[in-house]
Amino acid sequence: MTDVRLAWIDYVLMAIYFAFVIGIGVALKRFMRSSADYFLSGRAIPAWVAGLAFISANLGAQEVIGMGASGAKYGIATSHFYWIGAIPAMVFVGVFMMPFYYGSRARSVPEYLKLRFDEKTRALNAISFAVMTVFSSGVSLYAMGKLFKLLLGWDEDASMLAAAGIVLAYIFLGGLTSAIYNEVLQFFLIVFGFLPLVLLGLKDVGGWAGLQARLTTRALEQGYAPTAYTQSWAFMDEATRNPVGVEWFGLAMGLGFVLSFGYWCTDFLVVQRAMAADSMTAARRAPLIAAIPKMLFPFLVILPGMLALTVEPRRASAPPGVVAASVGIVPPKIADAGEIIRDTNGRPVIDYDLATPAMLAHYLPSGLLGLGLTALLASFMSGMAGNVTAFNTVWTYDIYQSYFKRDASDTHYLWMGRAATIGGIALSVATAYVAAAFNNIMDVLQLVFAFVNAPLFATFLLGMFWKRATGHGAFWGLVAGTLAAALHHGVSLPEGAVVGVKGGFLGVVLPPYRSELAQTFWTAIVAWTVCFVVTIAVSLATRPRPDEELGGLVYALTPKPAEDVGFWRRPATLAVVVLTATLVLNLIFF
Amino acid sequence: GIGLDIRIPIGAMFALIGLALAGYGWMTSGVNINLWWGLAMTLFGGALLAPALLKRA
Numbered sequence: 001m002t003d004v005r006l007a008w009i010d011y012v013l014m015a016i017y018f019a020f021v022i023g024i025g026v027a028l029k030r031f032m033r034s035s036a037d038y039f040l041s042g043r044a045i046p047a048w049v050a051g052l053a054f055i056s057a058n059l060g061a062q063e064v065i066g067m068g069a070s071g072a073k074y075g076i077a078t079s080h081f082y083w084i085g086a087i088p089a090m091v092f093v094g095v096f097m098m099p100f101y102y103g104s105r106a107r108s109v110p111e112y113l114k115l116r117f118d119e120k121t122r123a124l125n126a127i128s129f130a131v132m133t134v135f136s137s138g139v140s141l142y143a144m145g146k147l148f149k150l151l152l153g154w155d156e157d158a159s160m161l162a163a164a165g166i167v168l169a170y171i172f173l174g175g176l177t178s179a180i181y182n183e184v185l186q187f188f189l190i191v192f193g194f195l196p197l198v199l200l201g202l203k204d205v206g207g208w209a210g211l212q213a214r215l216t217t218r219a220l221e222q223g224y225a226p227t228a229y230t231q232s233w234a235f236m237d238e239a240t241r242n243p244v245g246v247e248w249f250g251l252a253m254g255l256g257f258v259l260s261f262g263y264w265c266t267d268f269l270v271v272q273r274a275m276a277a278d279s280m281t282a283a284r285r286a287p288l289i290a291a292i293p294k295m296l297f298p299f300l301v302i303l304p305g306m307l308a309l310t311v312e313p314r315r316a317s318a319p320p321g322v323v324a325a326s327v328g329i330v331p332p333k334i335a336d337a338g339e340i341i342r343d344t345n346g347r348p349v350i351d352y353d354l355a356t357p358a359m360l361a362h363y364l365p366s367g368l369l370g371l372g373l374t375a376l377l378a379s380f381m382s383g384m385a386g387n388v389t390a391f392n393t394v395w396t397y398d399i400y401q402s403y404f405k406r407d408a409s410d411t412h413y414l415w416m417g418r419a420a421t422i423g424g425i426a427l428s429v430a431t432a433y434v435a436a437a438f439n440n441i442m443d444v445l446q447l448v449f450a451f452v453n454a455p456l457f458a459t460f461l462l463g464m465f466w467k468r469a470t471g472h473g474a475f476w477g478l479v480a481g482t483l484a485a486a487l488h489h490g491v492s493l494p495e496g497a498v499v500g501v502k503g504g505f506l507g508v509v510l511p512p513y514r515s516e517l518a519q520t521f522w523t524a525i526v527a528w529t530v531c532f533v534v535t536i537a538v539s540l541a542t543r544p545r546p547d548e549e550l551g552g553l554v555y556a557l558t559p560k561p562a563e564d565v566g567f568w569r570r571p572a573t574l575a576v577v578v579l580t581a582t583l584v585l586n587l588i589f590f
Numbered sequence: 591g592i593g594l595d596i597r598i599p600i601g602a603m604f605a606l607i608g609l610a611l612a613g614y615g616w617m618t619s620g621v622n623i624n625l626w627w628g629l630a631m632t633l634f635g636g637a638l639l640a641p642a643l644l645k646r647a
Contacts, residue, residue: 367624
């Protein structure tokens with residue numbers, strides 16, 4: 001892959017981007033007068049800006065590279081991560097949950113948990129979230145260093161430290177506003193950087209019909225029906241009939257409900273953007289505005305992966321063995337010693353993560369290649385910045401102010417926010433180096449975080465819509481849900497996996513899952529259900545808070561938000577439009 | 591937002607990148623996605639920048 005060569009124009013485009021990113025931080029520094037300015041953007045962000053930041057904070061490398069890889073691996077069924085795994089949850093948080101987050105004047109999601117439940121529930125969420133954000137940021141940084149070394153031969157240390165330094169500069173100076181402005185900039189940059197790949201790729205293979213025809217061959221080779229890679233729902237009746245290896249219930253309940261609502265409705269990383277909006281209506285519209293580009297993103301990030309499988313390599317820039325083992329232009333995984341990694345049947349293991357980078361190298365000449373690589377860098381940086389801004393807020397408000405220094409001046413908390421930004425970046429860099437040295441430790445940590453996240457939405461759902469839910473119920477529900485997730489993972493294993501991080505460490509009791517995704521979805525379902533049941537049981541056995549303390553925190557005790565905008569701009573109207581469009585997309589690619 | 595119209599930095603950056611890309615496309619035309627995509631980006635940047643600057647004027 002290191003045959004990608006950059007011309008002077010490519011470096012010029014990257015330099016312009018870096019100059020503007022830091023320039024935004026410098027320009028915003030003088031507006032950061034209070035901790036509310038720094039952590040909450042002074043609650044002055046317009047709905048469309050908050051909406052684009054809401055989607056862009058999630059538009060990290062996992063999305064751009066990972067969804068391209070999934071597109072190559074699973075085909076158009078990857079769109080489930082959007083059309084069922086994101087849009088309904090984004091509509092729900094906008095219409096039903098933002099009134100509580102925004103109306104309660106909570107400064108963070110953990111603080112909402114304190115207001116609604118109690119201190120121990122907030123502490124559990126705040127500490128696990130703070131650790132997770134730093135971890136995610138570090139892993140993203142490590143992945144960036146690794147990818148740019150592979151693509152361009154750049155020194156890993158230099159590229160990781162440079163990216164971390166730039167993110168540090170603009171967040172240190174301009175706080176959340178700087179992150180939000182840069183996320184909007186990065187959103188447009190990613191669209192302009194990746195759209196040419198889709199347009200050129202489709203033109204090359206003969207449009208959607210040509211892509212379908214080429215993927216038919218691939219589907220038949222893999223033992224699926226001819227249209228298994230180009231229809232998203234038709235083969236979901238059984239896990240064995242589709243490339244994802246999941247049946248419809250596991251998909252709809254595990255991904256469409258538990259995991260997606262757990263992420264989009266409770267993860268402070270994205271909710272923070274909507275909480276910075278300039279009014280209640282703007283805060284509710286932000287996730288709904290974000291849902292519009294989100295539903296179109298499969299065409300931007302999944303299609304390049306699907307196209308990469310079907311495009312003919314133009315010239316043999318890699319060793320003949322690697323070219324022969326590639327699928328389309330997606331190369332096989334190569335071991336450190338240089339030989340091709342093969343599975344137990346002797347077949348090459350395809351490196352799907354390189355599908356989108358391979359498309360960049362294949363179609364883009366110098367100039368546009370620089371733009372595409374800058375967009376790739378932007379995706380890594382926006383993911384990292386999102387994590388760091390969420391970390392510095394939770395650290396300052398939910399940990400430092402709560403447990404270390406309760407009654408300091410606002411200037412002190414503003415100073416602490418900047419210190420936490422430096423600390424968050426330093427910890428991210430340290431995590432990146434740990435990831436480089438001990439890959440397996442990272443896998444285990446990622447697994448633990450998945451266990452912690454899986455039950456979260458049950459706690460919020462009961463907290464917001466059942467006034468009888470208590471702090472003890474919420475806390476023990478979360479603990480039980482997390483343990484249930486670990487237990488389910490420990491007694492299950494996907495087909496072909498070995499006992500260990502992939503599961504089965506408590507002894508394989510359940511029949512093997514068709515795929516890792518199926519196991520993940522069912523782990524989430526088990527965790528959510530246990531959390532839901534335990535929260536209700538413990539709540540019924542403990543004393544609830546009086547109604548007068550729950551105004552603005554629970555649906556039944558909160559006045560409905562006033563509609564201060566015209567019919568077409570109301571959240572409910574926007575929600576109907578978004579859900580209808582999503583349904584149409586599901587039907588088109590059924 | 592909080593004091594800086596977001597359309598100014600974003601519009602300026604896209605106009606500048608677009609011009610650089612289109613210029614490079616024009617330079618390499620005889621050696622053309624750089625030219626056309628660069629012009630599209632310049633137009634997008636200008637469409638964001640112009641109303642924001644007019645509002646300030």
